Amino acid sequence: MISSFALRKHAILGITARVIAGVGGGYASSALLAIAAASVLPLSRPEAAILSTLLALICWPVMMILCFSTRTAVHAWGATIAFCLVVGAVAILAGWRP
């Protein structure tokens, strides 16, 4: 029988995990999206930089929303990491090196 205290602790852990995924992971996702977009977009340097920044600024709140709409916190982390990997791969393929 799971005690109510353990349930609460589980919930707090879940929320904390989602917050870190959304705020920290979301920021990392947006940063990687900015890098990937900047590397890939066939525009002049300042224009690519600005467009990728705009995309990144939209991405961060969206990632936060995503992290709080998945079924479990593990799913939130999974989605964030998957997004980072995909976008990071695009960036590396386009020539970026961290």
Place this chain on the structure above:
Amino acid sequence: MKPTFRACMAWLHTWSGLTMGWLLLAMTLAGTLSVFRPEINTWMRPELRTPSTVNPDMATQTAIQWLSIHAAKSPTWYLEAANARAPYVQALWLEGDAYQDHALDPQTGSPSPLRDTRGGDFFYRFHFELQLPYPWGRLIAAVAAMALVLILLTGIIAHKRIFLDFFTFRPNKGQRSWLDAHNLLGVAALPFHLMIAFTGALTLANMLMPWGLTTLYHQDFSALEHDFNPAGIERPASGKAGTLAPIGPVLADINHRFAPNRLIRLTISNPSDAASVIQAIAAPSASGVGVETHTLSYDGTTGTLLAEHKESRPIMGFYRFLYGLHVAHFAPVFTRWLYFLSGLGLAGVIATGLHLWTSKRCQRHRGFGFRLVERVNVGMIAGIPTAFACFFLANRLLPPSLATRAQIEVQTVFCVWAILLLYAAVRPATVAWRDLLGMATLACLGVALLNGLPVTPLQIGVGVTALSLICLFSYATWRMARATKEKS
């Protein structure tokens, strides 16, 4: 999390709103006042003559003459030209380690006829620097702006009957009324709220999200500067002394090239050097919104044109458009008042939202968290307007010749704010609401009285705003006084 997507978003809206609400309220109120930055600057310097008698070019000339004598060693002078809203030249220059930021009298070019005050620039800088050292204030403000975007988006998703309840406001129904007010103010000006939050984050994006820039430019700041400001001339100081060319002909050429738009900003680099550069930036055109779309650079010692740039790149133009939407330099009077009202609306959304958090939980178990939020809410929602109003009071009550009056005015804001927060912390909430709202009423009344008889348009504007706030706060005080009597 919660069973439905909507419920999850409502939860996220509540908690991100609560954690960032107080900071966002302060930023929103300061930002809203910044819409009238030149007007507040003028109001706080009653020694200034009426705008119609000021010739902007003459004012710039006298300012440069004064700076040539008193700030000759400074590496850069930043001047904001005088105009109909601002009958003074705002000059910023580096003196040793510290920046000097003063309004220069249009007749003499000197700051001394005018009382030393931060003026409207206090609210402007506070709303994105938060009175904290660089870069921390700006970073926090940038994160807060992003949080506001998140809060708005989650609010939209969570709002179930957004179209059906569009015009609904049911007063005197407790929590229902507060939610109606929160929704009405939020939805009615939703385009403004979303725009101001996103563009606000964008203005600080080079700090918050520089990764696009760093990927393409790495550390090449001069290439970055050149791409963003193609008419900018980066010339290191030659070491040889030089005097600036007479600025009159240069200003005439600037006005000719910018016509029909006026000059908004002059940046003079290395003014006492032989390699000085004068850069001029035009105000947005009559139909334009974007900032810095037309720039000129002149050689400082000879006054010859070195470079000119009119923005035609589409994405750069879009960036300048978004920046321009936030700073609203383009806005004619009517639109400026709309920005001001919408900003007050956003402050109202945040305040009603914060109050909703407590009113939803006041029937349940009132733990430490509840009491903390309840009391800080009073100190913030009623305290910030009072503290800001005291800035205006201090400006008129402190003697004009007092040396450190600019710092004292700013310290007044934070001292009053701290005292009110402390008072709200120790008194029960209903009493604290009544008392602090009463203080807000008195503070606004003080501003209205010190404003004097509304003769000039500026005094009328300040008077109308103060009077409206007096009505709002006195009504709120009366309601809270009634609630306090009913409780006792």
Place this chain on the structure above:
Amino acid sequence: MLLPIASLALAAVCLLAFATPRQATTLFTPPLLPRHQSFLRTAGFFLLATSFLLCILAAHAARMLLALTGLLGVYAVLIALCCTAWMHWKKTPSPARNITRTDHKR
């Protein structure tokens, strides 16, 4: 140019407010029928679209559009408060209205 556009926008917001189900049923006796509501709604959106179109065709289109967007928000709040006041007036009968009512006991 702003005055005609502002007037059109005000009319549009009023129509849209009356066409909202809650306002249509509570403000009017008898309540507006759903087909009347949708007619008013269509008319309201049509006027709204016209005001936006006029902004685009006017000089300084961008500034006009921004001013109109801000003005619509002000209208929405004012009309909502007017609807609240109207409902309040309907619910609390004035003495003059009492005389014409025949259904209360003396």
